[in-house]
Amino acid sequence: MALKVGGKEQWRVKTGDHPGAKAVPGAPAAGGGVVVEVREKKGPLRAAIPTMPFPLAVICLFLNTFIPGLGTFISAFAVLCGARSELISERGVCCVFWLNVAAALIQILTAVVMVGWIMSIFWGMDMVILASL
Secondary structure, eight states: OEEEETTEEEEOOOTTOOTTSOOOTTSBOTTSOBOOOOOOOOOHHHHTOOBOBHHHHHHHHHHHHHSTTHHHHHHHHHHHTTOBOTTHHHHOHHHHHHHHHHHHHHHHHTGGGTHHHHHHHHHHHHHHHHOBO
16 A cells, blocks of 8 residues: 655555465566566576486586586587487577587686686586486
C-alpha cells in the first residue's frame, strides 16, 4: 500500500499481505514492485561445457587445477562419448567437440601468464556444477 506523505511515496505491507508468497515474473509483487526474471546468456565456449557424470567432472577439475587445459581436453572427448551440452542441438556434436578443444588450447597457451590457469580452474568448477549425479 502506498501513502503519499509530503510529496514522497512510502510503502507499507498490509497485515493481510504474504511477503513470502510466490511471485510471477512480470506481475506486480506485494508492495507494488515488479518481479523480473533474469537468465544468464552464455557465450559459445561456456555453453559448450558438457554435462558429465559427477566423478568424471571432479577428475577434470582436479586435472585442470594442476595441468591447465587437460581436464577441458578430456571433457571434449566426453562430448564424443555422449555427454550432453546446451549447444549440441544447435551446432552438433562435432562443433561442440572442437569448441572444447579450442577452450583447452586457450587455457594451455595462456597458462604462462596465469590467465589460462585461472580460467582452467573456473572451467573445472563449471563442469562440477553442471555434473549429473
